[in-house]
Amino acid sequence: MPSFYQIKTSQSFFDKVREINLALVCLLVITFFFGLLSLYSVADANFDPWARNHLIRFIVSSVLFLVICLVDIKIILKLAYPLFFLNILALILIIFIGTETYGATRWIRIAGISLQPSEFIKVSLILCLAKYYHSIPIIEASKISRMIIPAIITLIPVALVIVQPDLGTAIIILIGAGSIFWIVGINYKYFIGTFLLLCASIPVGWQYLHNYQKERVFTFFNPERDPLGNGYHIMQSKIALGSGGFSGKGFLEGTQSHLDFLPEMHTDFIFTMYGEEFGFIGTFLLLIIYLSIILVSFNLAVKSRSSFGKYVSCGLIFLFFSHVFINIGMVMGLLPVVGVPLPLISYGGSSMLATMIGFGLIMNCYINRDIILAKEGLID
Numbered sequence: 001m002p003s004f005y006q007i008k009t010s011q012s013f014f015d016k017v018r019e020i021n022l023a024l025v026c027l028l029v030i031t032f033f034f035g036l037l038s039l040y041s042v043a044d045a046n047f048d049p050w051a052r053n054h055l056i057r058f059i060v061s062s063v064l065f066l067v068i069c070l071v072d073i074k075i076i077l078k079l080a081y082p083l084f085f086l087n088i089l090a091l092i093l094i095i096f097i098g099t100e101t102y103g104a105t106r107w108i109r110i111a112g113i114s115l116q117p118s119e120f121i122k123v124s125l126i127l128c129l130a131k132y133y134h135s136i137p138i139i140e141a142s143k144i145s146r147m148i149i150p151a152i153i154t155l156i157p158v159a160l161v162i163v164q165p166d167l168g169t170a171i172i173i174l175i176g177a178g179s180i181f182w183i184v185g186i187n188y189k190y191f192i193g194t195f196l197l198l199c200a201s202i203p204v205g206w207q208y209l210h211n212y213q214k215e216r217v218f219t220f221f222n223p224e225r226d227p228l229g230n231g232y233h234i235m236q237s238k239i240a241l242g243s244g245g246f247s248g249k250g251f252l253e254g255t256q257s258h259l260d261f262l263p264e265m266h267t268d269f270i271f272t273m274y275g276e277e278f279g280f281i282g283t284f285l286l287l288i289i290y291l292s293i294i295l296v297s298f299n300l301a302v303k304s305r306s307s308f309g310k311y312v313s314c315g316l317i318f319l320f321f322s323h324v325f326i327n328i329g330m331v332m333g334l335l336p337v338v339g340v341p342l343p344l345i346s347y348g349g350s351s352m353l354a355t356m357i358g359f360g361l362i363m364n365c366y367i368n369r370d371i372i373l374a375k376e377g378l379i380d
Helices: 013-019 022-042 051-070 073-097 117-134 144-163 167-183 188-200 202-208 211-221 232-243 270-301 307-331 349-367
Strands: 099-101 104-110 113-115
Touching: 013 051, 013 349, 022 051, 022 270, 022 349, 051 349, 073 104, 073 117, 073 144, 073 307, 073 349, 113 349, 117 144, 117 167, 117 307, 117 349, 144 167, 167 188, 167 307, 188 202, 232 270, 232 307, 270 307, 270 349, 307 349
Parallel strands: none
Antiparallel strands: 099 104, 104 113
16 A cells, blocks of 8 residues: 555654654744844844844744654644633733733733733634544534534634734634634635625724724825824835835845834834845745745645644644735735734744744644544544
């Protein structure tokens, strides 16, 4: 029987190590290196305060990535629900003991370390939904009775994140969940119905938006209405990107960034600073690398024989893509401004950790691609 039809029941440690896809690892390291250079530039050719921490966080995240790659996939399957509920508990705790920054309560301190649970709920939700749909016959996925639980599972974290408030993360959570629904083959009529329902609820939802969120929407349609206030960020971002030209102003030579015209250069608007210094060539190269990460990951995902592996991998790929698309679209003025980091580039420990956990899970599903999983574990 050909090897791709063989069912494996176990793998040795060294077999798993040899299965790690080096192409994906190299692409992740290269992307991180671009982020390290950008943070070094943001701090005016200084490793402190951002580049050094970014490097340390990547090293820690890489160790966790490796551990997740090599762990038994049965353990991941069994932990899918507990990890989700643990993240939900963290989101609830934020309401009472969370740390407020810039008017939003999104962080919780554990052993002196600030963590943002909303970054991890994205990954744990994918795991939770993947396990749920893995445990039911695929032909029943579109039954109303089978859709109630995943709908509740999705809406709970969305509601808790909106309360913080963090509308951008809530949207990404919905995109991640929606990708799982699409992958398992939910009838397209439900997607159309959900879209129409969301459109119809816009007037009601608008009443519950914070004033600054409403201003962001107005600014998106007309940044010039308040060039020194709400429209300042996006206008300066466009100026910086445009001034980069074809080849950029050169490393450490960005004027908009180094003269402090750009806001949040080390986090949400880091792509703008990168574009100013490296121009069209540099940004095109970065986009090619991101595209390569997505294509390589998808190539790994489709090789998994278990539905759980396919659902987890594809859901996490969509999650990664949505981060890249929303962040770059935001700084270019194509989307409203929301707090969405650029994966592996933006400064942020929780974002870095969640991203590497996600790719560790994708790699794990690939390494265990020939292992067929039952509802609660391995088929012996």
